Amino acid sequence: MPCCRRLPELSAALAALFWTAAAAGETVLVSNEKGNSITALDADSLAVIRTIRVGQRPRGILLSKDHKFLYICASDDNRIDVLDLDTYTLKPPLPSGPDPETFALHPDGNHLYVSNEDNSLVSIVDIAGRRIEGEIPVGVEPEGMAVSPDGKWTVNTSETTNMAHFVDNDSHQVVGNVLVDSRPRHAEWTSDGAQVWVSSEIGGTVSVIDAATRQVVHKIGFAVPGVPKQAIQAVGIALTKDRKRAFVALGPSNRVAVIDMETFEVVKYLLVGQRVWNLAFNHDESRLFTTNGVSNDISAIDVPNLRVLKSVTVGNQPWGVVVRP
Amino acid sequence: MTGRMILVIVFAALLGLPSGRAAAAPPSSDPDWPCEQALVPSVSAEMVWSGPPLDGIGDWRSDPTAAPLVAAISPREVPLAEGLAAIGRFLRARPPNRTRAIKRAVAGLLEENATARTRVIEHIKMLAERQRTFAGLVSEMANEREKAGQGASAELTDRWTLTQRTYYEAQRTLRYACEIPAELDQRLGAYVRALQEGIR
Numbered sequence: 260m261p262c263c264r265r266l267p268e269l270s271a272a273l274a275a276l277f278w279t280a281a282a283a284g285e286t287v288l289v290s291n292e293k294g295n296s297i298t299a300l301d302a303d304s305l306a307v308i309r310t311i312r313v314g315q316r317p318r319g320i321l322l323s324k325d326h327k328f329l330y331i332c333a334s335d336d337n338r339i340d341v342l343d344l345d346t347y348t349l350k351p352p353l354p355s356g357p358d359p360e361t362f363a364l365h366p367d368g369n370h371l372y373v374s375n376e377d378n379s380l381v382s383i384v385d386i387a388g389r390r391i392e393g394e395i396p397v398g399v400e401p402e403g404m405a406v407s408p409d410g411k412w413t414v415n416t417s418e419t420t421n422m423a424h425f426v427d428n429d430s431h432q433v434v435g436n437v438l439v440d441s442r443p444r445h446a447e448w449t450s451d452g453a454q455v456w457v458s459s460e461i462g463g464t465v466s467v468i469d470a471a472t473r474q475v476v477h478k479i480g481f482a483v484p485g486v487p488k489q490a491i492q493a494v495g496i497a498l499t500k501d502r503k504r505a506f507v508a509l510g511p512s513n514r515v516a517v518i519d520m521e522t523f524e525v526v527k528y529l530l531v532g533q534r535v536w537n538l539a540f541n542h543d544e545s546r547l548f549t550t551n552g553v554s555n556d557i558s559a560i561d562v563p564n565l566r567v568l569k570s571v572t573v574g575n576q577p578w579g580v581v582v583r584p
Numbered sequence: 585m586t587g588r589m590i591l592v593i594v595f596a597a598l599l600g601l602p603s604g605r606a607a608a609a610p611p612s613s614d615p616d617w618p619c620e621q622a623l624v625p626s627v628s629a630e631m632v633w634s635g636p637p638l639d640g641i642g643d644w645r646s647d648p649t650a651a652p653l654v655a656a657i658s659p660r661e662v663p664l665a666e667g668l669a670a671i672g673r674f675l676r677a678r679p680p681n682r683t684r685a686i687k688r689a690v691a692g693l694l695e696e697n698a699t700a701r702t703r704v705i706e707h708i709k710m711l712a713e714r715q716r717t718f719a720g721l722v723s724e725m726a727n728e729r730e731k732a733g734q735g736a737s738a739e740l741t742d743r744w745t746l747t748q749r750t751y752y753e754a755q756r757t758l759r760y761a762c763e764i765p766a767e768l769d770q771r772l773g774a775y776v777r778a779l780q781e782g783i784r
Contacts, residue, residue: 442622461622485630492622511624511769513631530634533773534766553770554777 285541286344286583287548288329289557290317291574297331297342298573302541302548302582305559305571309347313340319361319404320579323386324368329581332359332373339371339384344583354391356382361579363404363413365428372413372426374401381415381426393431397424403446405455407470414455416443423457423466425473435473439466445537447496449520458493458507465493465507467523477523479507486512495537499544504562506547508535515549517565531558532570536577542584550577618712619762625705627769629694632776635783636687644688644695649679654692657775660700664771668778675782686779693779697772704764711758715751722751 285302295315299308314333317340321330331340332355339353339362355362358377362384365372370392371384381401383393398417405414406428413426416439423446425435440462447456448470455468467477481491492510498520499505505518511534517527532551539548540562547560551570557577558570617623629638645651653674657667671689679685725744729736 483630485628487624487626487628489622490624490627490631510622511627511631533632533769553766554773555770 284584287539287557288320288322288344288581288583289550289573289577290320290331290579291576292316292318292552292578293576294574296574297329298577299344299347300557300571300573302546305557305569307571307573310574311342311347311349313342313349314338314352318578319359319374320581321362321364322581322583324364324366326583329583330362330364330371332362332579334358334360334376339373351389353384353386353389354382355384356380356391356394360402361404363406365406366408366410372404372406372415374404374415376400376402376418379417381413383431395426395431395433397426397433398422398436402444403457405446405448407448408450408452412470414446414448414457416446416457418442418444421459423455423468437466437468437473437475439468439475440464440478444494445496447498449498449502450500451502456496456498456505458496460492460494460510463488463491463493463509465496465505465518479518479523479525481507481509481512481514481516481525481528483509483512483514483528486514494535495549497538497540497547499540499562506538506560508538508549510534510536511553513551515547515560527565529560529565529567531560531567532556537579539580539582541582546582548580548582550580552576552578616709616712618715618758619708621762621766623705624765624769626698626701627694627772629690632694632773633690633780635690635780636683638687638691638694641684641687641691644692647685647688649674649677650685650688650692653689654696658693658696658700660768660771664774667771667775671775671778671782675779683783686782690776690779693772693775697768700768701765704761704768708758708761708764711754711761715754715758718751718754722747 287300287302289298297311297313301308313331315335317331318334319332329342333340337357339355341350355373356375359373360376362371362373369386373382375382379399381395381397382391385392397415398420400418401415402418403416411428415424421441423437423439424433427434439457440459442460443457444460445458457466465479466475469476490512493507494510495508497506502520505520507516513533514528515531516525519526531549533553535549536552537550545562547562549558556570556572559568561568614623657670729744
């Protein structure tokens with residue numbers, strides 16, 4: 260059957276065509292924790308466009324609501340750098356409180372909720388006013404930050420207290436604490452605001468919390484044949500908007516777990532670069548990008564086909580990743 | 585820095601709590617592990633290798649091409665670029681039974697990495713144990729100095745200054761040591777990826 264011999268080539272060509280269409284015009288932005296830089300890559304070709312020097316120990320990054328600026332937690336400079344993405348120049352930084360590690364942007368586009376790792380606080384930054392509007396005491400070593408889609412709640416995880424703290428964004432008070440497994444790293448709301456998924460690095464699990472009752476309704480464990488349990492450390496989480504697929508970065512196991520969000524079953528493990536840490540979708544969620552902190556690269560995943568397309572070297576110890584549409 | 589502040593830092597280090605960048609980071613599930621980086625005791629083939637299974641390849645040490653390669657590029661002193669260049673030469677030389685030779689080289693690198701990692705992890709734990717003992721000493725001296733107040737002798741003050749300086753220097757050493765397992769894994773990963781290219 261001569262027609263079928265060419266099927267793999269045809270499939271690869273179609274995949275390449277789809278890749279181009281899906282990621283065209285988008286830019287992948289990566290923070291390099293030890294390189295003190297941001298790497299900008301073309302999301303289509305994965306060619307490096309620019310490397311920009313920023314403040315020391317850049318970790319959490321996110322886009323402004325209009326996608327014109329990149330906010331960067333410059334942890335060792337105790338500030339938030341602001342990168343103009345049209346000119347790739349730094350604008351005057353924002354205050355952050357000490358040792359900002361990660362943050363989340365309120366849907367109003369004007370408030371950043373920043374985790375201050377060294378002093379057990381969440382700082383609320385008024386972007387337009389360029390000031391810290393409030394501080395919320397939370398558990399020891401605050402880390403993961405996520406604001407609910409309706410803007411009413413913020414969830415912060417604290418690494419040492421092993422809790423997800425629910426903060427009322429009107430009163431700026433912690434109104435609930437949910438115990439999760441050891442060293443919670445990342446929190447992610449589902450698109451409908453019904454659940455919060457929290458990863459635990461040492462525990463190697465993901466706790467799915469019902470947002471209304473603030474109860475853990477599912478706990479997802481991971482097991483990769485041949486990989487020691489201690490290497491399976493759950494960190495970054497990405498959830499599709501249609502609530503069908505979850506992706507969890509599993510640290511030094513060098514795997515991304517793919518989870519069916521309806522059954523909470525792991526359907527696949529994808530081998531990516533070393534010490535996979537954070538994840539970001541492109542705009543239409545056809546691609547997922549991972550930062551790999553030990554191999555100093557990022558991996559691109561074809562989401563519909565659940566396969567790793569390629570890995571590309573970036574800076575020293577890539578940490579955060581976002582995709583500018 | 586006051587004696588009370590030193591006490592807080594020392595106790596924080598003893599308890600594994602954060603008290604600024606100089607103090608030990610919270611331990612992982614292993615109570616003897618002092619590093620911020622969670623402990624991964626070993627690296628298996630499955631963590632870095634996606635090629636054909638490595639079983640049934642015999643002893644990698646008996647391979648006339650793979651064994652010298654492993655010996656040449658495994659030491660930490662060998663720059664990564666040099667190691668990768670040696671792998672390039674190994675692949676270009678087209679060793680007999682190429683796939684088996686590549687798999688043997690990977691098996692050898694994994695074994696050498698495991699040996700080096702075990703040694704480093706034991707060393708880090710030993711350093712941490714010493715620091716815990718030392719932290720106790722610093723704590724005792726802080727108490728002694730607090731009790732003496734203004735009447736603290738010059739000798740006690742000198743001893744105190746030296747002790748806390750030594751403590752912080754050792755903490756810095758420990759922080760650097762904590763980076764070594766990841767550095768070893770980085771080399772291993774780069775080598776294995778380069779070898780895997782030879783199978784494709």
